[in-house]
Amino acid sequence: QAQLxxxxxxVVQPGRSLRLSCAASGFKFSNYGxxxxxxxxxxxxxxxxxxxxxxxxxxxxxxxxxxxxxSRDNPKNMLYLQMNSLRDEDTAVYYxxxxxxxxxxxxWGQGTLVTVSS
Amino acid sequence: xxxxxxxxxxxxLSPGERATLSCRASQYISSSYLAWYQHKPGQAPRLLxxxxxxxxxxxxxxxxxxxxxxxxxxxxxxxxxEDFAIYYCQQYGGSPLYTFGQGTKVEIK
Numbered sequence: 001q002a003q004l005x006x007x008x009x010x011v012v013q014p015g016r017s018l019r020l021s022c023a024a025s026g027f028k029f030s031n032y033g034x035x036x037x038x039x040x041x042x043x044x045x046x047x048x049x050x051x052x053x054x055x056x057x058x059x060x061x062x063x064x065x066x067x068x069x070x071s072r073d074n075p076k077n078m079l080y081l082q083m084n085s086l087r088d089e090d091t092a093v094y095y096x097x098x099x100x101x102x103x104x105x106x107x108w109g110q111g112t113l114v115t116v117s118s
Numbered sequence: 119x120x121x122x123x124x125x126x127x128x129x130x131l132s133p134g135e136r137a138t139l140s141c142r143a144s145q146y147i148s149s150s151y152l153a154w155y156q157h158k159p160g161q162a163p164r165l166l167x168x169x170x171x172x173x174x175x176x177x178x179x180x181x182x183x184x185x186x187x188x189x190x191x192x193x194x195x196x197x198x199x200e201d202f203a204i205y206y207c208q209q210y211g212g213s214p215l216y217t218f219g220q221g222t223k224v225e226i227k
Contacts (some may be wrong), residue, residue, distance in 0.1 A: 004162075043156075044206060044210075044219065044220045045155075045163065045218035047214060047216070047218075049218070050215065059215060061214050078185070100140050102210065103150065103168070103169075103210045104165060104208065104210065105153075105208075106168075106174060108162035108163045109162055110161060110162045111162070
């Protein structure tokens with residue numbers, strides 16, 4: 001059974017960095033595009049970034065472009081999100097998910113909370 | 119940017135009743151690129167419907183999706199206790215690549 005488990009969240013000061021991880025199991029990780037999403041308190045879901053199945057391409061939401069970097073390690077079945085220059089508005093639960101045909105997302109993790117606060 | 123507007127914001131219904139949720143796009147969307155998700159607090163979002171009307175794996179047939187162009191609907195024919203949650207529509211293909219509606223909360227009346 002496909003499973004995704006995020007880790008790495010926590011409390012961090014504005015301007016600092018944090019790296020999130022997502023461990024995949026139960027499926028052939030290297031066959032799927034992988035994404036990060038987030039949900040700020042009281043808000044809806046927001047797409048953050050995608051990395052192609054082979055790591056060849058990445059795309060970002062404008063709100064994180066230039067500050068966040070998505071990457072993957074296929075032999076280790078791991079997805080990462082390096083978050084730099086964090087802002088208060090980056091406070092959210094962060095989810096990883098795999099995509100189907102680059103259109104929708106059929107497997108999600110339960111999320112990890114990132115709180116940016118001084 | 120393609121904006122998805124969901125209505126109503128909250129739907130108060132009793133178990134056994136029918137729920138009809140709307141998702142309206144600010145511009146045309148191919149049906150292939152419209153999906154619906156169920157999200158409960160503290161849990162992973164769950165894909166319900168993809169391609170506007172196809173049920174995802176293991177989704178009960180009380181969930182159905184319809185619509186095209188700019189107007190899409192998720193229908194839950196008879197609400198079960200486990201169906202009370204927040205529901206999001208999602209589209210692919212605009213800029214940003216993926217956007218979600220703001221959600222409809224289905225709560226117990």
